[in-house]
Amino acid sequence: MTGLLAGCVAIAIAVLLELVWPGQAVYQYGWYNALLATAFVLCAVRARAVAREGGVPALALLALVVGTGALTIAGVANGLFAPDPHVVIGSPGASVRVDDLHGSLSFPLATADPVVRLDRNGSLTEIGAGGFHIAAAFALSQVRRQVLAVDVADARGAHLTVTQPNGSAFLSPVLTMPTQQNIAGMLLPFDTFAVPAAHRVVKVVLFDRRHAEMLKTLRSDSPGGAVLFSVSDEDDRAIPHGIALVADGTTVALGGLRLKGLAIAYPAIRIAAVPVPLVLVLGTLLLLGGAIWCRLRKL
Amino acid sequence: MNRRWIWLVVLFAVALVAVVVIAYLPSGSSANGPAALVGQTAPSFPVVDLAGKPGALADYRGKIVVLNLWASWCPPCRAEMPDLERLSHAYVKRGVVVLGVDQGEAGTRARDFATSLGITYPVLVDDAQQYGRVYAALGLPTTIVIDANGVVRAGFDGALTFAQMSAAVEPLAGKS
Numbered sequence: 001m002t003g004l005l006a007g008c009v010a011i012a013i014a015v016l017l018e019l020v021w022p023g024q025a026v027y028q029y030g031w032y033n034a035l036l037a038t039a040f041v042l043c044a045v046r047a048r049a050v051a052r053e054g055g056v057p058a059l060a061l062l063a064l065v066v067g068t069g070a071l072t073i074a075g076v077a078n079g080l081f082a083p084d085p086h087v088v089i090g091s092p093g094a095s096v097r098v099d100d101l102h103g104s105l106s107f108p109l110a111t112a113d114p115v116v117r118l119d120r121n122g123s124l125t126e127i128g129a130g131g132f133h134i135a136a137a138f139a140l141s142q143v144r145r146q147v148l149a150v151d152v153a154d155a156r157g158a159h160l161t162v163t164q165p166n167g168s169a170f171l172s173p174v175l176t177m178p179t180q181q182n183i184a185g186m187l188l189p190f191d192t193f194a195v196p197a198a199h200r201v202v203k204v205v206l207f208d209r210r211h212a213e214m215l216k217t218l219r220s221d222s223p224g225g226a227v228l229f230s231v232s233d234e235d236d237r238a239i240p241h242g243i244a245l246v247a248d249g250t251t252v253a254l255g256g257l258r259l260k261g262l263a264i265a266y267p268a269i270r271i272a273a274v275p276v277p278l279v280l281v282l283g284t285l286l287l288l289g290g291a292i293w294c295r296l297r298k299l
Numbered sequence: 300m301n302r303r304w305i306w307l308v309v310l311f312a313v314a315l316v317a318v319v320v321i322a323y324l325p326s327g328s329s330a331n332g333p334a335a336l337v338g339q340t341a342p343s344f345p346v347v348d349l350a351g352k353p354g355a356l357a358d359y360r361g362k363i364v365v366l367n368l369w370a371s372w373c374p375p376c377r378a379e380m381p382d383l384e385r386l387s388h389a390y391v392k393r394g395v396v397v398l399g400v401d402q403g404e405a406g407t408r409a410r411d412f413a414t415s416l417g418i419t420y421p422v423l424v425d426d427a428q429q430y431g432r433v434y435a436a437l438g439l440p441t442t443i444v445i446d447a448n449g450v451v452r453a454g455f456d457g458a459l460t461f462a463q464m465s466a467a468v469e470p471l472a473g474k475s
Contacts, residue, residue: 062304062308066308066311066312069312069315070311070315073312073315073316073319074315074319077316077319077320077323078319081319081320081323082323083323091432092432093429093432093433094432094433094435095335095336095433095435097331097335100323104335109344109429109432109433136322137319137322137323153405158404158405158407158408159403159404159405159408159426160403160404160405161370161372161402161403161404161428162403162428169431169432169435170431170436170437170438171368171402171403171428171431171432171436171439172428172431172432173403173427173428196370196372196373197370197371197372197404273323275319276318276319276322278318279315279318279319
């Protein structure tokens with residue numbers, strides 16, 4: 001009986017860990033899920049043997065096994081059917097539809113203490129820095145990443161519209177840097193935007209402070225990172241003298257534009273699947289109820 | 300254990316599997332672009348008007364607002380503006396206001412452009428492109444129809460004709 005209880009509790013702990021530390025790669029490994037399923041089968045076989053020995057109510061054992069089975073199903077389904085963990089990146093002010101959550105995430109305009117709001121059928125949940133929230137069968141947490149706010153003006157200093165035809169928000173001057181560019185063995189955040197009024201397309205690579213320190217052309221006392229601007233025309237033809245590497249926050253005249261980029265830390269939301277909470281609760285209650293009932297009758 | 304219990308356990312297991320699989324299925328519906336805000340309170344941000352004075356969408360609460368996001372470099376915006384001007388005159392007595400919001404440009408550029416087209420309806424200058432971001436513009440022009448209670452009633456991507464604009468505001472507009 002003790003071995004049976006230990007096996008059931010071990011399965012419960014393994015599955016509940018998927019809720020506490022969501023999104024770990026091990027949960028998706030075939031051997032891990034096979035191990036969970038095998039452990040449950042062994043527990044069920046052992047429970048049948050205990051039932052035949054007598055002395056323990058059959059319903060108590062049934063509750064124990066069904067509860068453990070529910071937890072096993074929840075854990076294995078999370079490992080095999082749930083989508084991979086991913087990060088939802090939103091431009092400030094933009095609302096991003098997340099089909100997994102059957103809702104949308106609204107990203108704040110302000111950068112001070114930014115709170116991302118999850119809207120699920122009118123029910124609003126705030127996800128702040130360090131916050132952790134369970135929605136449906138997913139755990140949401142805020143992560144910080146570097147984005148670049150760009151300011152573009154013409155040669156006279158008149159402000160120009162920035163568009164991102166391929167970005168998360170078309171009319172946003174904040175580049176979310178969703179892809180990476182390999183330069184000299186360094187993987188660096190990369191993004192692109194358009195300046196339709198000037199018929200220009202600008203590619204941007206962001207160097208953080210660590211990578212910027214490797215650049216000889218920058219002043220060594222630059223406090224932040226660096227930004228590489230590459231200006232081309234609308235047909236993606238390079239403009240002569242259209243590439244410059246400047247310290248973060250510095251304005252540069254390039255290809256008929258005055259460009260300034262300012263790197264800021266901005267929240268994104270990490271979404272990781274967890275075992276279905278309803279099944280976890282149900283399974284845990286059945287397991288605990290069955291275990292207590294079994295022990296009481298044994299005593 | 301009798302057969303009834305076995306069947307109950309099997310049913311329970313099937314239900315559990317259904318619950319966990321359904322939980323991970325993505326929803327099929329999604330509304331993107333300016334129409335995604337329909338039914339929500341229209342966000343407002345303080346910006347400036349063509350004269351450089353403070354202005355915002357919220358100043359027009361109580362009116363039916365046709366919020367038009369535009370920029371001077373955008374040919375469809377230019378093509379649409381005479382119809383917006385016509386709409387502003389046709390529905391002014393019925394509580395409708397056309398409000399242009401220039402996206403990302405200097406006030407001088409927006410003023411010169413509006414003047415050259417003879418635009419008389421109010422225009423705001425949003426150089427940080429806040430309205431464009433929050434109203435999920437997929438391009439320019441973008442037009443949002445907001446009722447007198449400040450609730451978004453319709454959102455359109457691309458240039459509209461006068462007939463399309465009228466059809467959008469007619470159900471909301473009061474009697475002249």
